Every structure is written in structure tokens, then in C-alpha cells.
Amino acid sequence: MGSNGELLAVLPSVGLTTIVLLAMTLLFSIIFVKAARRIAKA
Amino acid sequence: MITWYIIAALFLGVLAGYASNMMGAAWLNPIFSDTIFNLSLFALLFLMGIIFGMDRQAVSKLKETGFKILIFPFTIVLGSITGGFIGALILGTDIFAAMGVCAGCGWYTLTGPLAGQLFGLKWGAIGFTVNFLRELITIVAASPASKIDRYAPVAMGGATAMDTTLPVIVRATSQDMLITAFTSGFIITLLAPFMITAIATLAG
Numbered sequence: 001m002g003s004n005g006e007l008l009a010v011l012p013s014v015g016l017t018t019i020v021l022l023a024m025t026l027l028f029s030i031i032f033v034k035a036a037r038r039i040a041k042a
Numbered sequence: 043m044i045t046w047y048i049i050a051a052l053f054l055g056v057l058a059g060y061a062s063n064m065m066g067a068a069w070l071n072p073i074f075s076d077t078i079f080n081l082s083l084f085a086l087l088f089l090m091g092i093i094f095g096m097d098r099q100a101v102s103k104l105k106e107t108g109f110k111i112l113i114f115p116f117t118i119v120l121g122s123i124t125g126g127f128i129g130a131l132i133l134g135t136d137i138f139a140a141m142g143v144c145a146g147c148g149w150y151t152l153t154g155p156l157a158g159q160l161f162g163l164k165w166g167a168i169g170f171t172v173n174f175l176r177e178l179i180t181i182v183a184a185s186p187a188s189k190i191d192r193y194a195p196v197a198m199g200g201a202t203a204m205d206t207t208l209p210v211i212v213r214a215t216s217q218d219m220l221i222t223a224f225t226s227g228f229i230i231t232l233l234a235p236f237m238i239t240a241i242a243t244l245a246g
Contacts, residue, residue: 014164017140018171020133025125025144025176029197030190032121033114037193040110 049182086209090220097217111222115229118197119237122147138245143169145237147200147230150174153238160242176200180207184214196223201234203227
């Protein structure tokens, strides 16, 4: 990651969108899996 | 305790990579990011296989789970896309691009270039960072997430649950999670490119 100049350069410009999308993606993935477990009783 | 070791190892790795570039040793990058990375990944997966093979109850646990195992990858993809939809509504941005980026489920080497082609350069960068950080957060937070739900680290890992985050997921949960995580990651890896392309087609 530290050696990836492109990634380091792009981080500040996409910051807020990335943080919100990442948080929502993780949150809903976990919520959906929890719901699926209840339905399937796994 | 293991979480702190993971964070420390990651932080030191970032510093080492940055220092390598600063000292003009960029030629080392492909050796580390391709050769050594792949070799250590194969070694980790081999060790995971040994641990699974040694567990006498693993096969019976797998039989108990049965086809239910297939529910998880589909719900993880659906959850990720829903997350993108809600995120886009909060930000007031392009809904289809956000859903497409989130459908990558952690596969940043695919999502970055593909989202760049389908939704534009800005979304390519967002696709890369969202999915790269998803893998990173899974590595760091798998252990605390497993306290919320046993399957939460698998959901967080998405496509990476079959390779890079698999050892961390197994460590944070239990050995019998190995096959579930691997199967989930494998199916998501098959689904991700189709989902991103399908969402881009819907966007017109």
C-alpha cells in the first residue's frame, strides 16, 4: 500500500465518498447476513 | 492482542513500502507485490488446508450446514449493493455507479479498472479505494466484528474471504468457518464482475 503511489495520490480526492460507501457496504452486508442466518437458522 | 500485531505489521509494511519508493528502490515493488505476496498466500492457504484436514469434525459440520452455505454469498452481494444504494442517497451522487462500485465486494484489482471504464475515472478511483479499504478493515477488524455476529467477518471480507482475509477470518471465528468463508469468497468472486456489468447496463 505504501509503495502504491497512485493509491496514495487518489485518497484525498475521493475521501468522503469512499468512507460513506465503505461504511454502508460493510453495515448492510453484516445486516443481510444476520437476517439470512435467522431465516435459514444456520 | 493478535489485532494489535496485525495493525503493527500492516503499519510497518506501509512504512517499508513508502521508504522503498523514497530510496529509489521501486524495482522491488513487483517482487513484493507479486512474487512474495503470492508465495506467502499459497503457504497460508496450504496451512489452512492442513488445519481443516486435521479437524475430524470438519466434514460432519459441513454436512450439517449443507446448501445453507450458499445463502451467504448471495446475501453478502445483495447487502453490499444495498449499502451502495443507501450511501449514494446520503451523498446525493450517482446511484448506479455507487452500487456498481460496492458490488465489487472487496475485489479492488477488478473493480478499480472496471468501474473506471463503465462509470468514469473518478468512480474507478473510488472503486479501487472502497474495495481496497474493505479488505484492509476486514484484516484489522475481523476479531471485534466476530463478536457482533459469527458470520460478520465473512460478510466484511466479501470476495477476499477465499484468499487474503481467509486466515484472519478463521483466526477470528473458528476452524469450521474455513469452508463457509472459502465457498462464500469463491462464489462472490464469480458473481462480482457480472454484477458490476449488469448494474452499469441498467444505468444505460
